[in-house]
Amino acid sequence: MTDMSNKVLETVQNKALPFANMSRRSFLKGALVAGGALALAGCGETTVKTVTVTEKVTVTVPADTVPTETKNMVTSPMFIMPQYQDCVGCNICMAYCALSHYGELDLNKSNIQVYGIDIKGGMVDIPVLCMHCSDSPCMASCPDKVQAISKDEVTGALLIDHDKCTGCGLCIEACATTVWDPTGNGWGDRKGRTGCLRAHDELGVVGMCDLCDGNPECVTACPENCLRLSNHKGGCPGQYWALNEKELAQQVWNLLYGCK
Amino acid sequence: MTTQIGGYWGKLIEVDMTTGKVEITDRHMQYVSDYIGGHALGSKLLWEALKDKPGIDPMGPENVFMILPGPLGGIPIPGGGSRYNTICKSAMTQAKNSPYGENGATVAWSAAGGKFGPTLKMAGFDGIYVTGASATPKVLYVNNGEVELLDGSKYWGMSTHEFEETIQNEYGPMYKNCCVGPAAENGVRFACVMSETGRANGRGGTGAVMASKKLKGVIVNGTMPVPVANKEELLDKIKFYHNTIMASSNADVRRRWGTGSGLTQRSNMSVTSCRNHREGMNPYDDKIGIGVIHSEFWIRHRSCYGCPWRCMKIGVIRQGEHAGAIAEGPEYESAMNGANWLLDDMGEFAAIMEKLEGYGFDLIGLGGLVGYALEAYENGVITSKDIDGIKLEWSNGVEIMKFMDALVSNHTNPIYDWFRRGSTYAALKIDAERKTDSVKYAMDSKNHSFAAHNVHGQEAATGYNGLEMGYAVGHRGACHINGVTPAAMNNMMIRDMGVFCSFSTAYGAQGETDILNFIMGTSYTLDQMNYIASRARNIEKVFNLREGFTVEDDTLPWRTFNDPYQWGPKKGALLPEDKFKETRKNYYTEMGWDPETGIPTKGKLQELGLEDLIPYLPK
Known part of the structure; x- marks a missing residue:
């Protein structure tokens, strides 16, 4: 039975995918060479010279029509x-982020943080990560002398240069959801950011998502399809961004566990 | 000790609760290459601590309580990185005729998942080793290499849910904790160590031992990368094992149902625990079966650390008398609290689960005890007068909840002191006082309750029946994850050395060995792992023999052999006693033990390099 189904599977695969064993690049090359050969063969009848097809045949194609070798998930500003x-x-997601960026399993360095929050016995898990605000208050707050934060032109991702970063914490303040009033008034002005930036002893500041150069590891890894790419075209969803993880947890809790 | 083994920091937190002294030692590192970690390492450490002190009171200061994540702790390999073991001398088990009386008890170990274990590992420690007993409640605070024993008076008496919420509000959401609930604090022996509101180190009474040391909980924050042998390949390997586990055959079932699908499936097979293990088929499966649970109760899934299976389910009752009851589960073993008590209302079932999680009961131990009490009440052995007017009737969830409250809080009525010790203990006391025979339906082995698998109707496959061997000869008393044949028991021990999840069966023992080798930088073969597992099992056996357990304790209760199913597709099914005894003899022989007494032979111990155990064998 298994032999049989394996055979069937093989034939189906062979038929459906003639280039199954070719990588994308070699497939493309093959197609271009074949195209060139055909063109030359077409010409060959009318011209006197017979041209042998060599490997040096090059065909120039406008750059924007050539598919890139690896397809990026993010090609326009996204979050x-x-x-x-x-x-x-x-x-x-935290483990993949830390491992792919820093090569070690230091979850504190991970740009995405997931907080498990317990409310009356009902656990809620809240991922907190950079939303790439289009006005980028963190970038604006970085002192002119430092300029450790820059913006990727294609993906809109915020990039932090840990060599330049002095760890002054101005961006952390700019990114906060709310600001603590030291004079005793509690939580003060609401800034409405995600509060994803955190101070780190070694690196200065962590938490800025660089979208992994267009292929976010966390988005691919998430087994629940909970992390999804979205663009800024529809404007900010707003509501969630202005909440810290505990307030968020309460909202999600109300949604999931709320009754009566 | 400077040995560098991947997956270990070489640091063990040692807490002397009597003096309040906290030390960082490497006591465990000398055994790591011989016992790997988790259950096997814990058994060895327990043996070393208690080998010359047989018959100590498990609830006294001499007992040792350990929390041990395995070598994989903190590494997000599915089914491996999330788990931790609690190990101590059992507060629950009882030998029939021990020279040490009620103090003769087995080794106890229990594993749980979640995020407490990995966080402890990432805080820079391989485990916690607690001795002594404090006079006042304490909590242990661990934060990235720092350890401190803090006053815990304000937490004492809190339910596990309250403790979790309080700690998160006081310390922040990145802090994880494990704790004991009011059940353990009030001397209930079948109490667990709980973490993240629903993760329980349930069996063996490890929570009772933790509470006897007045250690309310452990609060931990950890973000340091655990040292591993092959750091460069780690991400690729983790991806590989994620794919392996997601592609395995039972991934869909576990992701969607957890173990809950078994509630209905095993009821249909007539092998679940029903009506105090007299029956195998749940007559109220249409009321509390998986269909109802799925449509009326569950609202979300939750994962252990690093596992894409999210087999933990959380639900809420939205309407009716018990609206607002939030509980983790039911998973398969919850049949002990549903079918075993003949519950017929989903709201009551959920409310009971919420209550037992809050109190920190072992749901299997509670299921067995209340099952016994319900049957004793039905037969008139105890009356409502004995238990302060509670009407303990089958299917009556509200009265059962009152009984649970009384177990925790009633210290005036001495009958509850018996009930807090488990079913056989209570049955023997009640029988001695009232000249009755209720021990017949105390469904446990060595006073450790049967799990939600009935042994009556299970078919013989390879000379061994279903779970009867696991129940009869289990080293912590009746145990459903002990394994059935000696080979399976070795596999289970290899799994518990990891510490791997019971459900990550896609790896197999060979796969688990490969993962351990990769992380630890070692090159164990499967044969060597089996050898290590056999060593650990023999140590546990000698520990139990020395406490006064004999072949008389490796048995099953009366009902299994004499009280057939009265309903269901396997009506009339029984386990023949002579066949059971023959199987047990075969098991002893296969283990290299004396077939009549179950005592390891000197030759076997020498073969395993355990000559130092020979003086401890019973004469």
């Missing part, structure tokens, strides 16, 4: 929008 009610708190 990762968590579907909060779908998060199961597996922390896989």
Whole structure:
């Protein structure tokens, strides 16, 4: 039975995917060479000279029509929008982020943080990460002398240069959801940002999402499809961005566990 | 010790609760290459601590309580990185005729998932080793390499849910904790260590031991990368194992149902625990079966650290008398609180689950005890007068909840002191006082309750029946994850050395060995792992023998052999006693133990390099 189905599978694969064993690039090359050969063969009948097809045949094609070798998921300014009610708190995104950026499993360095928050026995998991605000208050707040934060022109991702960063914490303040009033008035002005930036002893500031040069590891890794790419065209969803993780947790809790 | 083994920091937190002294030692590192970690390492450490002190009171200061994440702790390999073991001398088990009386108890170990174990590992420690007993409640605070024993008086008495919420509000959401609930604080022996509101180190009474040391909880924050042998390949390997586990055959079932699908499936097979293990089929499956749970209760899934399966389910009751009850589960073992008590109302079922999580009961132990109490009440062995007017009737969830409250809070009525010790203990006391025979339906082995698998109707496959061997010879008493044959038991021990999840069966013992080798930088073969597992199992066996357990304790209760199913597709099914005894003899022989007494032979111990155990064997 298994032999049989394997054979069937093989034939189906061979038929459906003639270039199954070719990488994208070699497929493309093959197509171009074949195209060139055909063109020359077409010409060959009318011209006197017979041209042998060599490997040196090059065909120039306008740059924008050539598919790039690896397709980026992010080709225009985007951000990762968590579907909060779908998060199961597996922390896989955190591990992948830390490992792919820093090569070690230091979850504190991870740009995405998932907080498991317990409200009356009902656990809620809240991913907190950079939303790439189009006005970028963190970039604006970085002192002129430092200028550690820059913006990727294609993806709109905010990039931080840890060599330049002095760890002054101005961007952390700019990114906060709310600001603590030291004179005793509690939580003061609401800034309405995600509060994803955190101070780090070694690196200065962590938490700025660079969208992994267009292929976010966390988005690919998330087993729940909870982290989704979204663009800025529809404007800011607003509401969630202005909340810290505890307020967010309460909202999600109301949505999931609320009754009566 | 300077040995560098991947997956270990070489630091163990040692807390002497009597003096309040906290030390960082490397006590465990000398055993790591011989016992890997988790359950096997814990058993060895327990043996070393208690080998010359047989018969100590498990609830006294001499007992040792350990929290041990395995070598994989903190590394997001599915089914491996999230788990931790609690190990101590059991507060629950009882030998029939121990020279040490009620103090003769087995080794106890229990594993749980979640995020507490990995966070402890990432805080820079391989585990916690608690001795002594404090006079006042304490909590242990661990934060990235710092340890401190803090006053815990204000937390004492809090339910596990309250403790979790308080800690998060006081310390912040990145702090994880494990704690004991009011059940353990009030001397209930079948109490667990709980973390993240629904993760329980349930069996063996490890929570009771933790509470006896007046350690309310452990609060931990950790963000340091655990040292591993092959750092460069780590991301690729993690991706590989994620794909392996997601492509395995039971991924869909576990992701969607957790273990809950078994509630209905095993009821249909007539092998679940029903009506105090007399029956195998749940007559109210249409009321509390998986269909109802799925449509009326569950609202979300939750994962352990690093696992894409999210088999933990959380639900809320939205209407009716018990509206607002939030509970983790039911998973399969919750049949002990549903079908085993013949519950017929989903709201009551959920409210009971919420209550038992808050109190920190072991749901299997509670299921067994209340099952016994319900049947004793039905037969007139105890009356409502004995238990302060509570009407303990089958299916009556509201009265059962009153009984649960009384178990925790009633210290005036001495009958509850018996109930707090488990079913056989209570049955023997009640029988001695009232000249009755209620021990017949105390469904446990070594006073450790049966899990939600009935042994009556399970078919023989390879000379071994279903779970009867796991229940009868389990080293912590009746145990459903002990394994059935010696080979399976070794596999289970390898899994518990990891510490791997019971559900990550896609790896197999060979895969688990490969993962351990990759992380630890070692090159164990499967044969070597089996050898290590056999060593650990023999140590546990000698520990139990020395406490006074004999072949008389490796048995099953009366009902299994004499009280057939009265309903369901396997009506009339029984386990023949002579066949059971023959199987047990085969098991002993296969283990290299004496077939009549179950005592390891000297030859076997020498073969395993355990000559130092020979003086401890019973004469």
